[in-house]
Amino acid sequence: MKTSIKQLVLAFCGLAIVAGCGKSSGEKQSNIDVDFNTKVAGDQGILHELSDPDKLNPITSTGASSTLIENYMFEALLSQENFAPYNLIPALAESLPEISEDKLKYTFKIRKDAHFQDGHSVDAYDCLFTLKTIKNPFVDDAPLRNYFNAAKGAVVVDEHTIRYECTKIYFKNDSFLGYTVYPEHYYDPEGWAKKFTFEDIESYNQGLIDKIPQEKLEARPAVIAMKKLAEKINSKDTDRAPMGTGPYKFEAWDQGDKIVLVKDPNYWRQKETKYETWLDKIIFKIINDQEVALVNLKATKIDFMRGIKPIQYSKQLDTPKFKENFTKDDFFLPYYYYLGWNNEHPIFRDVKVRKAMTYLTDRNLIINNLMFGQGKICTGPIYFEMAEYNDKIVPHPFDPKKGEALLAEAGWADTDNDGILDKIVDGKKVDFTFTFLTNQGNDIRKNLAIILADSYKKSGILADVRTMEWAVFLDKVDTHQFDCTILGWVGPVSQPDPYQIWHSTQAKEQGSNHVSWKDKRTDELLELNREELDPEIRKKYMHEFQEILYENQPYTFLFWVKERVAVDKRFQNVNWYPVRPGFDAKEWWVPTPLQRYSNKLASN
Template sequence: MNNHGYLKFILTVLVLVIAFFGYMLVTAVDRVRESNLRILEKLEALPGRIQFPAVVPAGGFPGGVAVSPAEQGSPVANAVFFDPQAETGGRLILATAADTANMNYLINNDAAAAEFSALCNSSLAERNYEKPEEFQPLMAESWSVSEDHLVYRIKLRKGIYWHDFTDPVTGKKHTDVEVTAADFKFYVDVVKNPDVNCEPMRGYLQDLKEVKIINDYEFEVHWSRPYYGSLMVTLGLSPMPRHLYHAYDGPFDGRRFNDDHVRNRMIVGCGPYMFVRWDKDRRVIFRRNPRYFGIRYGAAPALEYIVYEIIKHPNTRFQALLSGDLDRLDLTPEQWVQRTDEKPFRDGTLKRYKYLAFSYTYIGWNLRNPLFADAKVRRALTMLIDREKIRKDVYFDLVETATGPFSPTSSYTDPEIKPWPYDPSAAKKLLAEAGWRDEDGDGILEKDGRKFSFTMLQAATSPTQQRMMPMIKETLAAAGIDMKIQNVEWSVYVQRLEEQTFEACCLGWTSPIDPDPYQVWHSSQAGIRGSSNHIGFRNAEADAIIEELRRTFDMEKRIELARRFCRILHEEQPYTFLFVPYSLVAQSGRYRNVRVFPTGMPESLFWVPRNEQRPVPGL
């Protein structure tokens, strides 16, 4: 997770989670860092008012405050957690359940593309693994913040270089190209360009007014209005290689950027790993960057290769783990309970790690469909789903029942809200109040001549969905509701969501404790193709709360607003909130310096003794 840049801060965007955590209901990518939203802000709730890092007077910046590396406790973020005795070399082979469309994370709402790019890029700062309320310098040497939180002045480290590459179109070689302030401005300009297909990401920068370049190593980020997340977004900015994406004369062309299929098959970054190659439908390979700037600060990964094998079937992935062809896998609850008594787990060849994930799963009802327009109907649907039975029979009690979009450990979650119970009698009464009755005696409810019949999308690669959906179908049928199940490949699933041509879906989101619900829940996002608000939720009161939450810095007020928002979602039930899963990780015992932090297990800290290192097959 080290140096994963803006992608790791706001990997919320959206991206429709390719079924994260291996057992999340859309398990299309068997990796812990999935995120529809591209928000991976896994923070502890902060008491009182927002706390900025230790500050000193900002010379030449009237009314501002500055942060220096010394006050942050480390010259580079999280350097103290890297093992100075680590031996370089070795590999980490992971698995994903589906290939990605391209490697350009801005235009590809796929969690895999975001994760691949995160390996290759860095950001201005990064949260401390152990104390995630603290930001520490990464690409930034220091920064200053105006008292009104509208202007951030950034000073870059010198000697940070882009990965060398040969342009696949022009054949021009690019070597020794230093990262400058212009590369950060280029990133912001690309995201804010209306012709670029990155609507989810653009929502987080909507109040970012401009980037002003002072010189090659200094720039200012100006915000048009106070925004609570401006610190996170600013310090999470990553540069973008202009020499790759604007390798032509004239102004930047957003449509050309979208359609640059050849360049969008590669990644050029400045981070700890370099993109080696992408074997379509087989594997993606990354190699350690020998010129990564973190090396000189003792904050660089030791593993030489990170490889993602594309293995569609969950049993095949598990067998690959047992045989040593995979080094790490996020297990399903069924695998965790029933398969980890095998020899590699007993003799220590494989080790298990379990911790509560910052995510939740849900069923989303497309509110554009008249079937789901009435909140009474949506509450009835929730009360017809026996989540306790699913929790026990499908998830083996390795999940917690969700009540809303925030982590159950977060102060933003309203403890007074309890999950709607499984109560078929009360649900039938709500349906009758909404006008749904079985007029012709065929066992299916109807209203105004329309049968209560709809289709639920099911991810073809998700064993949990395949077990759960028939259970839901059965309990709905007992109440007179006909739910059809459509099993689709992940690429089709994503397309249906982006085009909003679905009736009901089952997905998961990351769940930041310090939230900005704008992208998923604000009405302005409901009509946008590819939006995270794919269900089309619109609520004026919720909009007002979201907007106030974005400009409120007082923590007590933020908690009050967030709980009001949770109560609206609880009553409206645009989602049936399902479960908060546990991350269930199986990993080779070869790895040293394996640690679990509030934000997860940073793979960048892992290392393997030289006599236990293994090569990458085929290299």
């Protein structure tokens, strides 16, 4: 299977890591004749997820869990190969787009046999609708929309031909214009998108710049239509009723329990050998405690688990019984953990303080003791396997004396001898205290915070730890209501465009620049990178960009994470890929004698 364009927004493809699972099964096979060579349909896959997705709506969702599940239901005009050189390949499109000489027009021809899961054909009007929705300023898709800044609009040439028109060169225009296609008839039954144009969108945006009163702007009929469409797209009902062109259809979402996808018997590519799917159902089982999830895995109540805790992976998965039933594996993904310092916080807006915090953070200790060696120190957001990675940057060492000296230079001292540093900030005496904020259910992040809080205390810094349910946590991060957050980003491994996370325009609420990093030269480099077609010149821009982050430490970059997985051995054709989530259950199949849930819904 191939990587969808939605996946590329959050994780660009990289070096392929492929490892087939063993052919033995958890079932007793001594008297069973099993054909491991002929693919057959049937059975179900029950895959563990740590939390519910934020939504199932590719345009507005931001969580990795959402993207994973959406990828089974939605498809794009283009997808990308999972193997070097990671070429773009047609999906809903007949071929790669025809690109004008000035690189500002992209013409796609849509396959006439492509249809949505309700049988409606995919056409150019669906593509037009999708771009209007993405560009609509009232739709909650700020992280995605920034990738379409260069797109001025689109023209329907004929029923199966769409031409996208851009205002400027962007080296990834073809990737993002080849985005997931939404069915207009399903997501806009009232026809609101037909009542406004791309010019209306631009006029509204310009009106904001010109400071035209909001009530005047929103009284325009076109703007009313934009808001009505956005209400539909942003609604919880839409988030929980997805419909695309993919091989699996949405069946049910029981909050906190499971999401069920069922194979579409009328999938439009089912007769193409490369795109055949085999499992009758894919069930994402929600268990927000990794210990409980592992118990369920060992009891064969779930079939697959990822993000296994390092201590579990190293100490609990080597028993003879486990090895009989499951295969475990680990591999690097372009995914890193970081401490995100709120750069507008009175304490962390000082670069000396942020650098000091990095010197006070023992990353090797964390990797060795908490991660059991399952990680590699990270110096910045560019994956270490990429050509754009700046290998001349040496990680800041763990050096408490240097960190404490920087804090002293920044004016922090224990003036009242209570063991906690203090300073006059904005005219008031404040103690150096802050809160780590992270999500419930992720013991690695919680324990990491506890370890660091204990370590920082030795230098006169008092930190506490607060965890929240995933959706609530994301809202706090999106609205910048935190001191320091412990999170992870899926990083690019091919043709990086860090604009979404690091440009100052993305520091507004709901943007991905959660820490409010604002730097003129960073903005310049990110803009130059987007408009440059020469990869060697882009490499220079990315090297300088990494140096700026290294010197300013808006994050304390922690480590690249090794993915740790386990899968039931009855599944065949299981491959690991470098793009998060690192696997594709659309490829999996189970020999008939080993099928466990044939023709029935799992009770889990």
